[in-house]
Amino acid sequence: MEPLPAKTEPAYEERYIGPKTLNIRSSPNGKIISSLKHGAKVIIYSEEGSWSKISGNDSPDLWVSNSHLCEYSDCSDQPKWKPAPPPPLRTITRSTPQYSSGCSCSSGNNCYGPRGGRYCITSGGNKRYR
Known part of the structure; x- marks a missing residue:
């Protein structure tokens, strides 16, 4: 067999x-x-x-x-x-606001914001509302 x-x-x-x-x-x-x-x-x-x-x-x-x-x-x-590559990382840059020297708190002058608020700029560059 x-x-x-x-x-x-x-x-x-x-x-x-x-x-x-x-x-x-x-x-x-x-x-x-x-x-x-x-x-x-x-x-x-x-x-x-x-x-x-x-x-x-x-x-x-x-x-x-x-x-x-x-x-x-x-x-x-x-x-x-094919899986899509991850999107590139974005770098965020922040600009420092530029203020007129006529609004400094030491000068005693005020600036007015878009909604009518009064403020002055401190020596550190920050707004101080009055």
Whole structure:
């Protein structure tokens, strides 16, 4: 009696979700069942056109669009799904207000604010209201 040939497993492929979320469907272009988040790993069991079946034969059918899958978890092979770099830090500069010397508290003169308040400028450059 000859030995039986070894059973070979189908070649499955690992892929990752590219967009922020991706709908899982019951069939190609079918009803939405759930969704997966960016970077989630899926195993492709078969393909039908532009759709990938991500469930084994013993499970209910689950399908995702091929165009939203990438080869690496960070999706570095698809620039449109690469995480955006953080925005550059902004430096905030504050300017010291310039006041007229005619409002100094030592001169006894007052200045008037936009709402009518009277003030003078101290030697430290601060406003003192009167």
